[in-house]
Amino acid sequence: MVTIRKKLVPDAQANKVTYGKGNSKKYIVVHETDNTRSGADADAHARLQANGNSRSASWHYTVDGKEAVQSFEHAWRCWAAxxxxxxxxxxxxxxxxxADGNYLKAVQNTAELVAKIMKDEGIPISNxxxxxxxxxxxxxxxMREGKISWSQFITMVKNASGNTQQPKPSTDDDKYRVLTGTYSTKQAAENVQDVLKHRFGWVAYIEPDGDKYRVKTGTFTGMDAAQAGANKIKTAKLAQVTNIVAE
Structure with a gap:
């Protein structure tokens, strides 16, 4: 079963980018982000929404090859359809x-998520x-161009319908930050900070370290999330060395 993680948009922000609550929850609407940039995964899109999306758009879930991240409870009437x-x-x-994700796995994870929502909300597959x-x-x-056809996706949803148990949530509620190795110039650190903030949707800070500079992220809840963040920085080749520090 796909891992489902909540990173809910605060109500004050939600009221700016939705029609408010009162969703009748009759349909599940499937989209693609159309954002092919490396690092534009579910976490990045969820952080974008939580930090205040400047676009007049909103959506309940973003799904990649690793997880589904929920930004809004189902009652919110998001601007997406x-x-x-x-x-x-x-x-x-x-x-x-x-580009650095696994599209097939993301579609499989979406099918499992859709099957769960159908069960939770009593929505028929025809909707x-x-x-x-x-x-x-x-x-x-x-999907419309046939990379994975819509009929294949619906079959995936039907096959997933018998396996919709939610995994046990993590009990690690401790807070951590990821700290990069040093950069010789402030400009180099600012370039990394820019990617973390605008591509990944993270909070990020620059800290001096003698005559060099480091970049520190905002907080992650749980060591698993922090480790995933550190790995993401390395995969994007933003830093060769990362350290995870407890709050």
Missing amino acids: GSNKGNNEGIQVEICVN VVQHNHFSGKNCPRN
């Missing part, structure tokens, strides 16, 4: 298409629809 009916009656699910259903937009684009 391109029509009032789709927004007021739909639970919006975005599939990541980042699992594409973004295109409500707005005519070519979304989810890769």
